[in-house]
Amino acid sequence: MRSARIAIATIVLIATLVAGYWPIGPLPPLGKFLHPREGVWAVAATARLPREARDELPTLAGQVRVLYDDRGVPHIFAGSVADAARALGYVVARDRLFQLELQTRATAGTLAELLGPRLLPADRRMRALGLSWSAERDFGELDPASTAAVVVTAYAEGVNAWIDIMGPEDLPLEYRLLNAQPLRWEPAYTYYLIKRMGYTLTYNPHELRRERVSAVLGAEATEALFPLHSPIQEPIIPVQTGGPKDGTTEGEEPVPATVVATFERRKAGMSGGVEPFDRSTFDPFIVVEERGALGSNNWAVAPSRTEAGYALLAGDPHLELTLPSIWYEVHISVPNELDIYGVTIPGVPGVVIGFNRRVAWSFTNTEADVLDFYDETLDDRDQPTAYVVDGTWRPLTRRIEEFRGPRGNVLAIDTVYYTHRGPLQWEGDRPRSLRWTALDEAGSIAALADAAGAESVGDWMAAMAAYRAPPQNMIVADWTGSIAIRSTGRFPVRPGDGRGTVIRDGTRNDSDWLGFLTVDQLPLAVNPPQGFLASANQEPLHPDSNTIYLGANWPSPWRAMRINQLLRSDSAVTPVDMQRFQLDPGSARADRFVPAFLAAAEHSLSQVTGDDELREAAQLLAQWDRQYTRDNERAILFELAMDELVRLTWDELVLPSEDGESRRLSTPGSAVLADLLDQPLSVWWDDGATEDVVEDRDAILGAALKAGLRHAKEEHGSPEDGGWRWAGIRHTNIHHLLRLPSLSALALPIQGGPGTLNPSSGSGVFGASWRMVVELRPDVSAWTIYPGGQSGNPVSPWYRDRIDKWVSGELDPVLFPAQPAALDPDRVAADLTLRPASGGR
C-alpha cells in the first residue's frame, strides 16, 4: 500500500514538475503560466491603463504628454515630430505589442520561429516573393537625415522603450500562451509593414490565371470573359452626368460570336480530353473571388451639395477584419508642425487615413496592374547561376533564406534567385521572374509625413505625389470646399501594346518596363461640376477617354454605382446621411439581376404554365425589396440563385481534377455576367451537361432561380418559418490574430451583402475595417468607428468595445483638442507623461 502511494506521489510530482517547467503540446510551461502574480493572471491586472503614469524614454528630446480619452484614443502632445513618433511607437507597443510582431513576422517570413513549423510554407512563400529583401534594401538606402529615416528610427526607439520598461505583468497574453518573449523592433520593420500592404493590395497575378484559362478557352474567349475594361462603366473620374454607361460600344457584343465559335471548336476537339486540373501548380493565392472581398469606399461632397455648406468626406477601407484591428486610432499634435487625427497601422509611424484641421483624406485600392512575370532562360535548372537577355548571360543574384523553428533549429534553407527584374518564381518547372512595384521603394512614409501638414487639397495632392505603392485612389477635401481624387502610385509603362495581361519574354531586354506614368498622367478629378466624387475600386477612367493601360478585369462597379446613385439623389447631404450611406443595404447588382430573373420566369411561365416551382420562386423573389437588411427574408433566395447562375453559365470553366472532383479555373466578374444578359442567345448560356438541348438566357435564369429555391428550402427551411432571415445566414467573423475563437467576435449579424456599400463576403472575414465621416467646418468635426477596440488585451474594456456600434452602423464623435487643457477632464481615462531619461539627449 505504501509502495503504491509512493509510486503515485512520484508520478504526480514528476508530471507536475515537468508540466511546470516545460511546454507540453500546445500548453505553455504551467509553473510560469499559472503563477497568480506574474503569470497569465497578470493580464487581468493590466487590462486598464493606470490613471496616471510617468515613464522615461532614453532618446526623447523633450517631454511628451499623452492623454487617453474614454474611447482609448491617445492624444499625443509632443514638441517635435521625432518625439511624436517616439511616443506613437511607445503607445502602440503598449497596446498592440503582439500584433506589431506578428505582422512583421508575416512579411519577414519568420512566423515559424514564433508559431512553429506548420507556418514554414507561408514563410517560404513570403521570402520567395522578396518582400523582406526589398524592405531591408529600402531601409538601407534611406538617407539618415531624411524625414522617413528620422520618424522610422524614432518610432522604433519608442517601441523598444516600452519593451524595456514593461514589467513581467505587462507581457501580452499571446506571448504567455506561446511561451515567447517580444522581439525588439528594428526600424526596417516599418518597411515590412508597408510591403505587407503592397502584397495584400496588389499581389494579383492575373496573367497566370489568364494563361490557364486561355489554355482551355483560347485567347479571344479569355479576353472576352476577363476584359480589359469593365463592361459596365461608372468610372472614378466623372465623364458626364447621368447613370452608369455600358463599357462596350453600340452594337458590340460582350462575347463576339467568332470567339464563341473558336471556343466551341476547341471544346469539341477536347471531347472529354481536357487536361486534368494539376493541383501541384495550383496557386492558392490566386483566388480572384476572395480578392473581390477586399475593396473600399470613399467619397467626398462639395459644399454646393451639403446641407451645412461645408465639404464632407467619408471613407471605409474594406480589409480582413481582425482582433485587434489592423487600425489604431490616434491624435498627434506638434505645435506649428502637425495636428492630425486618424488611424495608423501598428508599425507605421504616422496617420494613414484621417484629417487635420484643414484637410481630410481617405483611400481605396486602385486595383491597378503593377506586376508582371517574365519567362526566363537559365543556364541550369537546378543550380542556376545566370539568365539570358538578348543573347548575353547575366549573373543571377542569390539570397540564402534560412528558416528556423521556435527553438532556433533550422527547418529549411532556400535559395532565392533574383534577376534584374526581381525574384525568380517557379510556375511548375518554368522559371519566371517577378517585376512588381511593391518591391520598389514605396515612398509612402515621407509622403504621408509631408501630407499630414497640408492646408489645402492642392498641398495635400502635391505632397502625396511622391507616394508610389500600393496605388490608391486618394480622395481629399478641404475647409475651403475643394474636393479631389487621384489614383496615385507607380503605374508601369510597358512596351508593345502597353498591356500587362501576358507573361513576357525574359530573354529580351525590350520586354522590360519603360518607366512609370508621371503624376500629371494619373487619373485626376478636382471640383467636378456634379459636386461629388466617389471611388469603390472600380476602373478609374472611362475607356473612351483613356488610352493608358492601368489594369484589366476590374472589380464590378456595383458599389460605385450605388454610391453615385445615393449622392445624385441627395443635394443637401449631411454627416448623418454620409453615415447612413456607409451602411446602405441597397444593391446595384440586385437592381440589375432581379428584373432579369423575373422577366425570364415570366417568359418561361407564359410558355409552360405548369412549372409551379418556377412560379413560386418568382413570386418569392418578387417580394424582395432588394435590400440586404438584417431582417430581410428574401435576399438569400437571390444569392443562392446567383450562385446557381454563375455555376450554370460558366460551366465551361470547370475542369476535372486529378482527385476526381471538378474545380473552377476562374470566374468572370458579375459585371461580365450582367453584360451577357443582353445576349439572350449567346452560347455561353448553353449548359454543357445537357447534350440534346441548347439553353438560352431565360432557360438558365429560370433553372438557376428554381435551383436557388431548392437550396434555400434544403438549407434554411420553408420561407415562412423564419430560417431565411439574412442575419441568421450571413455573418461577419472577426477572428483574433491567432484565430482563437474565445478571443474572437464571431457570427455577428450584419446589414449588407455582396456588392453593397457595407459588403458581406461569404467567409465573413472581410468588411469595413474603419469608417470615417469628416465635415470640413472651420472647426472640423468627425465621426469614426472600427470593429474592435484600441487595446490588444482581450480583457481590456477597450478590446472589443466598438463592435456593437460598428455592427449597427453607429459612429463615435471624435475628440480633437488643440492642446491638453482643451480635452474635457471627465473624458480623460489615462494620463501618461513621457520624459527624457536622465543621461538621455
Next chain:
Amino acid sequence: MQVTVRIVVLFMIVTILTIFVGWWTVPLVGAVWGIVAARETAPVMTAAAASGLAWAALLGWAALRGPIVELSQAVAPILSLPNWGLMGVTVLFPMLLAGSAAMLTNAAKQKRK
C-alpha cells in the same frame, strides 16, 4: 500544533515564497513539510490545502486588480478547459506539487524509521 494553525503557517510561507521567489518553491515547501511534520496529523493534506489556499488567495488578490473571471473565460477554452477551469487548475497545480512532494518525503522519513 493544531491543524488550522499549521495550515495558516504553511499558507503564509507558500504565499511569500511564491511571490518573491517563484512557483518552484511550492514543491520544496511541501517536501520539507513532509519531513518536519511527519508526526503531525495528515501532513500531506495540510501541505496540499495550504498551497492551494495560498494560490487561491493570490488569485483573489488578482481579482481585486482586474477582471480575472473574464480572463478565465477567455483563456480556458484555448486550453480546452471549461470556463472556470483555469481557476481550478491554478489552485490544483500547487496542491499537486506540494501534496505529492510532502507524500514522498513523508514516506521516505517513515521508511527510514
